[in-house]
Amino acid sequence: MTRYAGFKLLIVDDHAHNLFTLRTLIEAHMDVTVLEAHSGQEAIDCTHQHPDVDLIILDVQMPEMDGFQTASLLKMRKRTRDIPIIFLTAAFKSEEFQQQGFAVGAADYLLKPIEDNQLINKISTYFRLIEKERELNRTLEQKVAERTLELAEARQYLENILTYMGEALLVLEPDGTIKLTNPAARQMLGYSAEELTGMSIGDVFEEEGDAEAGAFMGTWLEALIRTGALSKIEARFIASDGRRVPILFSRTAVKDSAGHISDIICIAKNMTGYVRVEKEADPTRHRAAREVN
Structure with a gap:
């Protein structure tokens, strides 16, 4: 016994x-x-x-x-x-x-x-x-400890990605309120994390052709709901000192289990120093013009 x-x-x-x-x-x-x-x-x-x-x-x-x-x-x-x-x-x-x-x-x-x-x-x-x-x-405590360690490592891994990625990242509420940013976004905009949190995307972003800051949010959401993402566009960030920073901008919708948008992920690449190259005109057109002359 x-x-x-x-x-x-x-x-x-x-x-x-x-x-x-x-x-x-x-x-x-x-x-x-x-x-x-x-x-x-x-x-x-x-x-x-x-x-x-x-x-x-x-x-x-x-x-x-x-x-x-x-x-x-x-x-x-x-x-x-x-x-x-x-x-x-x-x-x-x-x-x-x-x-x-x-x-x-x-x-x-x-x-x-x-x-x-x-x-x-x-x-x-x-x-x-x-x-x-x-x-x-x-056994349960061991499994909980192992799972907690796995989650901590995964969280640290994601935090490292967000911290060291070169592009600016902004996570928005469905209404366009900023809820999360990475260091690249804060450096590009000149705001702290606390200052950006709660601001509207319209306060720091302008898109060519937008007549009003709030107008494009409706267009965004309609397109995001239909497609889940929008192609990259050329736009500008409005920095804290008023500077316009040229960016290449993309937006993606994250949906919950019910199909409703829970977050909008925005990624922006700083295009400062990049020069837009126009397409060269058709050379046969210039040759024809010379022959007429």
Whole structure:
């Protein structure tokens, strides 16, 4: 039989002989630490001194505070409410008392006389359940820790991408309010992250041909809803000092499970220093003109 080393068992009885008999039996079959209490109040005090008690065997018939009252108080306290309690009694054998024991939170209600091996098997059953629960908790905690680490690494990976990408990134609410920016966008616009958050895209962006700052948002959304993205366009950022920064700009809609736009992702490339090259005219056209002349 497994010896269950490391477990703590509290036995509670107002008769010293009963405590001695029970301790002798348990220690003959298990390597558990056995704690004793001679009254309900001693049992409560013991759980304060030993918060790691795993199981309590509790006599019902005790003076001043009986087993039912003791169990009720133990179940009321956060640190002891989850400790399994086994009532073990030679009196109070009626079904009514057994129901009362379960009503106050007992895990089991055993009647004396009980055969030694049967009692040891019963105690072992609870220790096995406790072991299994603890193993499950350890496994769960390990999985949670691993998942937390994975999420932290993924978050750091994405943050590095956003931090070091050369293009400006702005994430907008569907109404055009800026909710997130990367360092390149803040550097290009000359604003801090706090200053940009909550601003409208119309405050920092102008598109050729827009008569009003708010007019193009409606056009954007209509096109984004239809296609999910808009091709790159030439536009300008309005920096904090009023400068117009030429950009190549693209917009993409992110939709939720219901098909509604939840975010608009805007990416802008700084085109300062780039020169637009016009297409060369048809050379045959110039040759024909020279022949006419």
